[in-house]
Amino acid sequence: MKKIKITALAGVFAILAGAASSANAEERIAYKSAKSGTSYYQMGVELANAVKAGTDGAAILTVEESQGSVQNVMEAAARPGNYVFTAPPGLVSSAAAGTGPFAKRPNPRFADIRALFPIPSxxxxxxxxxxxxxxxxxxxxxxxxxxxxxxxxxxxxxxxxxxxxxxxxxxxxxxxxxxxxxxxxxxxxxxxxxxxxxxxxxxxxxxxxxxxxxxxxxxxxxxxxxxxxxxxxxxxxxxxxxxxxxxxxPVFAFATTAMSEDTAYLLTKTFWEEKAELSGESRWWKAVDPELLGEGEVKLHPGALRYYEEAGVSVPAALK
The missing domain is CATH 3.40.190.10 (Periplasmic binding protein-like II)
Incomplete structure (x- = not known):
């Protein structure tokens, strides 16, 4: 009888531990930006703070230093699903086509890159x-x-x-x-x-x-x-x-199709909902509005597209 009680209690503790672990789960996202000390690195820090605040800590952006947009795009071919990076849309198009800086380093995974939202140009x-x-x-x-x-x-x-x-x-x-x-x-x-x-x-x-x-x-x-x-x-x-x-x-934040639709939706939704707060913190965010989607050349991630459709934002046909 004693042994049965201990086993039962162990099972209860396991369930409670699992529930606590689930409750504290965080969606961790790598954000590849620019060299530290630059305005774009500072934007990444501001965005990370906004995402944490806007999701009550459910999503955490970890800002990583970068040597430039070409490096950001190159890493998209090897990084796991929760990888977000910044680059001009034209550079991503070049990667998908295997031209420009990527002519000697083509990768089929470049075609899986999808846009999320514009950032300051x-x-x-x-x-x-x-x-x-x-x-x-x-x-x-x-x-x-x-x-x-x-x-x-x-x-x-x-x-x-x-x-x-x-x-x-x-x-x-x-x-x-x-x-x-x-x-x-x-x-x-x-x-x-x-x-x-x-x-x-x-x-x-x-x-x-x-x-x-x-x-x-x-x-x-x-x-x-x-x-x-x-x-x-x-x-x-x-x-x-x-x-x-x-x-x-134009410069956008990108992910790949390896990111889940729900994560892309949450990140895109949180960005736009927190943009007013971001603009109050740094003036460069004021120049970002949904009209900048028209400057994009890369299809939107399905999760991002879901947000724009729900929000009634006009999306160019080429990005769908």
């Missing part, structure tokens, strides 16, 4: 020292500018100089972009080019160190770049009191 900034009359790209002529190396902004900036006949009319400084604000303040350069969400930390730093101006593109120039038209509102940076017309490259 990579926005081009053409920054020059204030006190000048520079207003558009042509005013870069004769100036020493810093492009940096290896980044999207550096590559895009070089492309624009060539596209608009400025390549042989400016001097490009040989220095790292991280030194741009100090170099501008000290007069070593007269301007720099950077890409990031706005307000961009390095542009904020430059504006704090002295007056700056942002150069605008006209509509014809925007069209020639093949990028999306973007307006940086007046007042985004200290001393810049007019709207700046520039270009941007």
């Amino acid at each position: 990579l926005t081009m900034h053409f920054v020059v020292a204030g006190g000048s009359d520079a207003k558009n790209l042509a005013d870069l002529q004769g100036k020493t500018i810093l492009l940096g190396k290896g980044s999207f902004g550096a590559t895009e900036g070089e492309k624009y100089l060539d596209l608009f006949g400025l390549k042989d009319k400016v001097t490009v400084a040989d220095a790292e972009l991280g030194n741009a604000a100090d170099a501008l303040k000290n007069g070593q350069i007269e301007g720099f080019v950077t890409a990031g969400s706005f307000p961009a930390p390095n542009v904020i730093e430059a504006a704090a160190g002295g007056s700056i101006a942002l150069l605008s593109l006209d509509d014809d120039q925007v069209e020639k770049t093949g990028r999306s038209r973007q307006v940086i509102p007046a007042g985004t940076y200290a001393g810049v009191d007019v709207d700046t017309v520039t270009t941007s490259l």
Whole structure:
């Protein structure tokens, strides 16, 4: 009789332990973002906090440092289901097609990548020292500018100089972009080019160190770049009191079909429900709205699509 009672109690404890374990279960998701110290890494931290708060801890995002979008996409071929990463949609399309950076490293799993939601776009900034009359790209002529190396902004900036006949009319400084604000303040350069969400930390730093101006593109120039038209509102940076017309490259959060529909639904739903809170924390989230789905090139994850349909969000046919 004694033995039977002990066995019965052991069974009860096992059931209670199982219930407690189930109640404390968390959906853990890896979030591959960017280099630490960048605005996109900071966005990842903010998003992780928002997801934890919005799901009462039912979903936990672990932010991982990355060396860039190509690495993020490459890892999608090997990572398990709860892997989320950021990248421009065009890069994901290149991966699926086996072109561009992926021409020598194709993988059939790239075709399983699916979009969740947009995050702040990579926005081009053409920054020059204030006190000048520079207003558009042509005013870069004769100036020493810093492009940096290896980044999207550096590559895009070089492309624009060539596209608009400025390549042989400016001097490009040989220095790292991280030194741009100090170099501008000290007069070593007269301007720099950077890409990031706005307000961009390095542009904020430059504006704090002295007056700056942002150069605008006209509509014809925007069209020639093949990028999306973007307006940086007046007042985004200290001393810049007019709207700046520039270009941007959309960036999305992606998963793969290995992620469950319910997890993708929860993550997408929580992002949009917490976006107002995120926007109050950092201004770069204010530029994100459902209309940015139109900038996507990659089909939505079924879980994300379920959320958009329930929320009555118009989704381009190409993304369904």
